[in-house]
Amino acid sequence: MTTAPLPDRQSSPHVASWYAATAHRTKLRPALKGDLRAEVCVVGGGYSGLSTALALAERGVDVVVLEAHAIGWGASGRNGGQVVNGLNAGLDRIERRFGREAADFVGRHVQEGSRIIHERIERYRIDCDYQPGNLYAACTRAQLDGLAAKQELWRRYGMDDHELLDRDGIRQHVTSDFYVGGMIDHSGGHLHPLNLALGEADAIEQLGGRIFEASPVARLESTGHDHRLPTDAGCVTARHVVLCGNAYMVGVAPELENRIMPVSTQIVTTAPLGEARARALLPTNLCVEDARYVLDYYRLTADHRLLFGGGIGYGGTDPSDIRARLRGNLEKVFPQLRDVELEYAWSGNFALSFSRVPQMGRLREGVYFAHGYSGHGITGSHLFGVILAEAISGDTKRFDVFAGLPYQPFPGGRALRVPYSIAGAWWYGLRDRLGL
Secondary structure (H helix, E strand, C coil), X not given: CECCCCXXXXXXXXXXXHHHHCCCCCCCCCCCCEEEEEEEEEECCCHHHHHHHHHHHHCCCCEEEECCCXXXXXXXXXXXXXXXXXXXXXXXXXXXXXXXHHHHHHHCCCCHHHHHHHHHHHXXXXXXXXXXXXXXXXXXXXXXXXXXXXXXXXXHCCCCCEEEECHHHHCCCCCCCCCCEEEEEEEEEECCHHHHHHHHHHHHHHCCCEEECCCCCCCCEEECCEEEEECCCEEEEEXXXXXXXXXXXXXXXXXXXXXXXXXXXXXXXXXXXXXXXXXXXXXXXXXXXXXXXXXEEEEECXXXXXXXXXXXXXXXXXXXXHHHHHHHHHHHHCHHHCCCCEEXXXXXXXXXXXXXXXXXXXXXXXXXEEECCCCCHHHHHHHHHHHHHHHHCCCCHHHHHHHCCCCCCCCCHHHHHHHHXXXXXXXXXXXXXXXX
């Protein structure tokens, strides 16, 4: 996985985020040196790669993970930490685009990712500050009607974990006048995403898997039934390869790069507020995302800060001042925090697919990939990792369905995907502002 220059191995390998500052471990594992063989080589040490590798290791498969930087270096260690069920594309959109049978299949699986996370936290005793419950907040009546429709839609697919809230109801959970109502998903939650990734990496190694950091893959070479993955100082030869670099993988499989677009999102955290002041903002400690097209998302941290994210940069571009970019939105929701210091600020890229449906497939015999979670990667990546492990182990039933969903390129190809997406975001943002 080729990305930006490698970090200084004597300092933290991660961006200067609150997650890195509070991670249980940020020391790099050794880089790959020399040649070795494995049954499976996973490229990418984020959730997709870790989930795949852990599911394989649980089956007794010899697996190696190669990460260009450090475990959780990309989106998996920088995101908002919200365990949100479902995909970016709603089941209604999937039904219209791919048919009722595909929507039925996806509907049976959208909550499995969160169950996988819960099971692994318990089985491997991963300390990642998990808290139950997430809340969708409506800024307009039209958005609240949309949440009610979503509740009814999910009930059709057998999911009844959602509770609608009016204006008074949402104020029991969010002390703000910004919203007209909302909906709680009691099966969701929030956590420390980097510590989850680090805990899963530890579990892989406990089961015999091997992980090498600071080991960017230069290219993929396939000869017969073998695949070679050379790095700066070594090479892995494997029968199966799983490509999980997502928005950060460049050069290893160029044919995948046109399928997705990197999109940046930004996050800040306040200075510690103290438990009383923090709970005065979010009394029930739910995480929150609003229902706008370009949304805000936020939650409390274990040390009583407000973590607040939002904004997008198509193509992976960042604003010059993240704090200034987010402070206005934060203060619209919580004007009582107008003078609070924003102690940490960082950004990260996720991979957007045109359909907003993540993609899974096989490039050629023995070479698999998964990417394009479009901002809903915590649960989706854990599910896809398990399905990839099933396929490599010989059970392709679920893999074949997801891999069979038609791939839709960005209109205008790579050259026009950014301006096209910016125009779309402007249009939907205008609808949000007009309350449509």
